[in-house]
Each structure stands twice: as C-alpha cells, then as structure tokens.
C-alpha cells in the first residue's frame with residue numbers, strides 16, 4: 246500500500262495563506278501581481294499564477310490564461326500588460342496613455358512582450374485537470390504567439406528570439422543590462438514614477454534606469470512597435486522558455502489532433518542555437534548576447550541557469566550548470582537562489598533584480614533540477630517554502646537573511662509556493 250504523507254501544519258498554513266492572496270488579487274477574470282504596485286494583468290505573471298492556481302482551481306487557471314490571450318494582437322504578440330480600464334491612468338506608469346495600443350478585442354495594452362511561459366502553463370493547467378476544449382481554444386493562440394517571435398523577433402539570423410527592451414526580459418534592472426543600457430541616450434523623463442509610492446527607492450530601479458526604459462519604449466512605440474530599438478539582445482532565460490514552450494506545444498498538439506513534429510523540431514533548433522550562441526564554456530553558464538554588437542555581454546545572472554529546463558540539453562552542460570549554481574550562486578548553502586551572483590561587483594541584496602531571490606526564477610531552476618540533480622531539487626523547494634513561511638508572499642527576498650522586500654501579497658510568490666507544495 247502507498248503511504249500518503251500528511252502535510253505538516255506549516256505546509257497547510259502556507260497553502261491557506263497562498264490561496265487567500267490569490268483570492269484577494271483575483272479580479273473576476275485574472276489575477277493582478279499586486280493590488281498596489283501592479284494593478285493590471287501582466288503576461289508572464291499570469292502564466293506563473295495559472296501554474297499555481299491550477300493546484301486549487303483549474304477552472305480559474307484556464308480563465309486566467311484565456312483572459313490574457315484576449316489582449317493578443319493580430320500579429321500574434323501577447324503584450325506584457327493588458328490594462329484594466331477601471332483602474333485610473335495615474336495608478337501605474339507607464340499606463341495606457343503612454344503605450345497608445347489597442348488589441349483587436351478592444352483591450353488597451355502595452356506593445357512589448359515578456360518571456361513565453363504560456364505554453365508551459367497551459368500544459369500544466371491541462372495536467373491538473375484534463376480539458377481538451379481548453380487546449381483546442383488556446384493552441385492556435387499559443388501558436389500565433391510563437392509565430393510572432395519566429396517572424397518578428399528573429400533579429401540575428403539565428404533561431405533565437407531577440408528582446409528589444411529590458412522589460413521584455415522580466416528582469417528589468419539586472420546588471421546584465423548595464424552595459425547595453427549605458428549606450429542608450431536618454432533625456433531625464435518628464436513623467437512621474439508611481440512605483441515609489443509603494444516601495445522604497447532603494448529596492449527599485451533608479452531614475453536613470455527609468456529614463457532609459459521610457460526612452461526605448463517611446464521610440465519603439467513611435468516606430469509602430471516594429472523593428473529594432475537601441476537595445477536588442479538574445480537572453481538565455483527568454484530563449485530557454487521559448488524552447489521549453491515549443492516542447493510543451495508539441496504535447497498540446499498531440500491532444501488537439503495537430504502535428505507535434507514542427508514543434509519538436511523547433512525545440513531542438515532552439516536548444517542547438519542556445520548552445521552555439523549563448524553557452525559560455527569557460528564560465529559554465531549561459532550568457533546574453535548583444536545583437537547590435539554581436540558580442541556576449543560581460544555580466545551574468547540566474548537567467549543563465551534557467552536553460553536547465555531546455556529539452557535535450559546535453560548532460561555535460563547540465564552538470565556544469567549545476568556546478569555553477571552551487572559554486573557561484575550558493576545553491577547548497579541553505580540560502581535562497583539569488584538573481585545575481587553574490588560575488589559579483591554589482592550585487593545588491595535588496596535591490597530588485599540585482600541580487601535578491603525571486604520565486605519565479607528559483608522555481609524555473611527547481612524545475613530544471615528535477616531532472617539534472619534530483620537530490621538538490623527538494624532542497625531548493627524547501628528553501629523557497631521557508632522564505633514564504635517566514636517573510637510572507639513578498640515580491641523578492643534577501644538571499645542570505647530571507648528578509649522580504651518589494652510589495653506584499655505578490656501573485657506569483659503565492660502561486661509558485663502552491664505548486665511546490667503540491
């Protein structure tokens with residue numbers, strides 16, 4: 246007979262509180278990342294949130310994803326924000342008046358994208374509660390999302406997708422972007438930042454960062470949201486998800502009577518291109534490449550470990566990544582997985598994507614470790630749960646002390662804790 250382990254009181258408490266956060270952030274059709282700091286629907290947040298929500302309400306998880314794809318553009322792009330028309334313009338900067346974009350559904354949106362976690366999320370939602378009708382609805386939209394990346398974002402000639410704004414990486418002010426951003430001319434911005442009304446300035450990007458984010462986004466907007474910007478890079482996290490998503494699309498295709506073969510072929514091609522263009526054999530990590538100069542960027546981050554989730558990654562590369570995670574990111578030390586190596590010159594333990602631990606990148610590495618190092622995976626899972634147990638569902642955490650930073654009641658922190666518990 247199989248013994249089913251009873252959840253501990255601690256685990257039951259985390260689960261109860263996580264569901265409470267997701268209920269509080271639920272708008273009726275999707276979940277906001279945060280009621281205060283991020284009061285609209287964010288693209289990759291919704292994918293992570295759907296993965297966790299599937300653990301207690303698969304129906305809501307399906308709605309979450311379908312609502313997001315309601316903001317999809319005719320060219321297939323899934324915008325990084327779908328705005329809630331009921332929220333005042335001045336609640337978030339840059340809001341709909343800045344982006345000036347409307348999807349065919351009438352939804353006001355931004356015009357840039359975020360890492361494509363969505364096919365993976367759709368597949369996980371289906372696994373939680375098989376629903377072919379849902380997959381039939383979402384598959385053509387996922388395919389269109391990938392077609393956009395393939396046609397409009399293949400900017401170096403390789404199979405990899407380029408991003409044209411640091412916000413598209415999801416790791417906005419990562420030290421990896423310092424070098425390419427330093428070359429972007431940006432006048433001081435005239436608009437008022439709203440994030441600083443909710444979170445201390447020392448935990449957020451600087452004004453200089455924001456001036457550049459605004460300048461790049463405005464130039465892309467003024468070019469009709471096509472072509473290159475002053476920031477064009479191939480990012481390992483974005484492309485690892487792109488490859489993993491193609492593998493998920495193959496699984497979905499098999500259920501909806503479509504042909505999985507092209508997806509499997511593309512997943513392979515992406516893995517191959519990652520190895521050729523972004524793998525740094527001397528560093529034992531994947532690094533981003535600046536498409537404008539053709540050079541690899543000098544800094545690296547946890548994004549370079551996320552390719553552990555890539556289908557068909559050679560075992561020796563996976564072993565090197567695990568070794569790097571242990572040696573440079575302290576994976577074995579009982580600390581959380583930082584977003585940037587603590588030994589690096591730019592490390593700041595409480596400033597946004599420049600050091601703190603985030604649950605989404607930790608969860609992605611955890612997913613990769615399940616195959617690459619099954620012994621280490623539960624350890625990282627336990628650290629992640631300890632962080633939310635002790636500090637709550639904060640946006641990010643000091644990797645050494647576990648202290649919480651950024652906003653409270655953060656959607657994907659609650660959702661991914663639920664997934665780890667399951």
Ligand code: 2M8
Nearest residue numbers: 278283287289290325412415416417
């Ligand atoms: C952060 O990014 C937004 C811009 O998209 C912001 O700072 O206002 C990032 O952490 C991003 O990865 C995340 O999706 C978003 C919402 O949680 O916040």
